[in-house]
Amino acid sequence: MALLTALGLMSGTSMDGIDLALIETDGAAAVRMGPSASLDYDDAERSLLRQALRDAAAMTDRAARPGVLAEAERRLTASHATLVRRFLAEQAIEPRQVAVIGFHGQTVLHRPAERLTVQIGDGAALAAATGIPVVSDLRAADVAAGGQGAPFVPAFHRALVEAGTLPGPVAVLNLGGVGNVTYVERGQDPIAFDTGPANALIDDLMLERTGRAVDADGRAALAGTVDAAALAALLDHEYFGKKPPKSLDRNEFSRSAVASLSTEDAAATLTAFTAGSVALARRWLPKEPALWVVCGGGARNPAILAALAARVPGAVTTADAVGWSAAMMEAQAFAYLAVRSLDGLPLSFPSTTGVPRPMTGGVLSRPEPAPGPTMVTA
Ligand SMILES: Nc1ncnc2c1ncn2[C@@H]1O[C@H](COP(=O)(O)OP(=O)(O)OP(=O)(O)O)[C@@H](O)[C@H]1O
Numbered sequence: 620m621a622l623l624t625a626l627g628l629m630s631g632t633s634m635d636g637i638d639l640a641l642i643e644t645d646g647a648a649a650v651r652m653g654p655s656a657s658l659d660y661d662d663a664e665r666s667l668l669r670q671a672l673r674d675a676a677a678m679t680d681r682a683a684r685p686g687v688l689a690e691a692e693r694r695l696t697a698s699h700a701t702l703v704r705r706f707l708a709e710q711a712i713e714p715r716q717v718a719v720i721g722f723h724g725q726t727v728l729h730r731p732a733e734r735l736t737v738q739i740g741d742g743a744a745l746a747a748a749t750g751i752p753v754v755s756d757l758r759a760a761d762v763a764a765g766g767q768g769a770p771f772v773p774a775f776h777r778a779l780v781e782a783g784t785l786p787g788p789v790a791v792l793n794l795g796g797v798g799n800v801t802y803v804e805r806g807q808d809p810i811a812f813d814t815g816p817a818n819a820l821i822d823d824l825m826l827e828r829t830g831r832a833v834d835a836d837g838r839a840a841l842a843g844t845v846d847a848a849a850l851a852a853l854l855d856h857e858y859f860g861k862k863p864p865k866s867l868d869r870n871e872f873s874r875s876a877v878a879s880l881s882t883e884d885a886a887a888t889l890t891a892f893t894a895g896s897v898a899l900a901r902r903w904l905p906k907e908p909a910l911w912v913v914c915g916g917g918a919r920n921p922a923i924l925a926a927l928a929a930r931v932p933g934a935v936t937t938a939d940a941v942g943w944s945a946a947m948m949e950a951q952a953f954a955y956l957a958v959r960s961l962d963g964l965p966l967s968f969p970s971t972t973g974v975p976r977p978m979t980g981g982v983l984s985r986p987e988p989a990p991g992p993t994m995v996t997a
């Protein structure tokens with residue numbers, strides 16, 4: 620099949636901004652990575668999204684937009700449109716050169732056990748604003764069919780691993796707000812699930828203690844000491860004993876176990892918690908991974924990378940070090956998934972989300988056709 624040019628847009632659980640990536644792909648084995656861009660949310664957008672998560676907590680109908688959700692969806696869609704238009708102008712790309720946009724939106728609620736996952740983001744409005752077909756709501760069909768609706772990046776992780784020559788089995792570890800792993804052995808369906816918290820608890824701690832939601836370069840954690848009792852309490856959570864498929868809501872875990880510790884010791888302990896939950900995830904993998912490829916913002920935190928290397932027997936590296944993009948992996952993945960959606964190919968599998976059968980999905984919104992020439996009659 621011919622290669623299509625696709626844009627992927629991701630607004631992840633850390634709610635720090637939007638990533639955009641261009642790829643060319645046939646939706647199968649061929650993936651060529653192109654330029655990318657990001658747009659940070661401003662403080663007003665960040666607090667609006669945090670409020671949207673609170674207002675979504677009581678939702679039972681995924682189409683409802685209680686509280687600030689409607690406003691948050693409008694603002695978020697407008698920011699995505701701004702980023703797309705800015706990127707196309709900078710790269711001198713015409714909208715008609717882009718076959719599709721994969722629009723993840725922002726997860727505001729994820730309760731797969733209740734067949735409920737809610738991503739805000741208006742696909743039709745984004746198509747109208749950009750003049751490009753948009754595939755949105757990519758998780759909905761999976762959850763409606765009984766799947767976890769996450770993780771969804773594994774189909775892309777597999778394509779990358781199978782196109783390369785890395786020593787296997789390979790575990791691709793995404794450390795965003797939440798962590799998820801994809802285990803890839805050549806010729807087999809990927810195995811994937813959420814591992815536990817990645818940066819979300821660390822971000823929330825730092826926001827509370829310093830006013831800035833990041834432990835930049837792991838500096839606080841590297842200056843602190845792990846509190847063994849608090850770490851044991853954190854790791855004593857039923858999620859880690861649960862067999863995959865399984866996925867997490869951003870706010871599934873509490874950081875109350877580190878509340879009385881200094882900022883440094885609390886950060887060190889939460890960092891060890893992230894690494895420790897990945898180490899526990901190994902019990903669900905058929906073989907010990909030879910290589911762990913870390914992507915997402917966690918790949919930029921040396922304290923997390925060191926804590927991980929101390930806890931897993933395989934080698935630990937980053938996506939950038941193997942020629943992929945740690946920062947853009949998810950945006951690229953949603954571009955790839957949008958092309959698969961156009962082709963009716965599966966986005967998720969029984970071994971990734973627990974969906975009963977390989978499942979396609981996504982909702983396609985086409986821009987209105989440009990008005991044709993007006994007939995002038997005498
Ligand atoms: N230099 C850095 N040092 C430490 N942490 C960092 C650094 N840069 C980014 N991060 C962390 O990475 C996170 C963002 O990662 P990423 O963009 O992969 O998350 P996301 O896509 O929003 O989340 P998810 O994958 O869960 O949807 C933030 O939580 C931030 O704290």
Ligand SMILES: CC(=O)N[C@H]1[C@@H]2OC[C@@H](O2)[C@@H](O)[C@@H]1O[C@H](C)C(=O)O
Pocket residue numbers: 631632726729736768769770771772773795796797798799813866867949
């Ligand atoms: C419901 C939802 O948005 N989940 C996110 C979240 O952030 C990381 C982890 O939890 C993962 O399951 C998923 O994102 C990535 C992109 C995925 O679906 O692969």
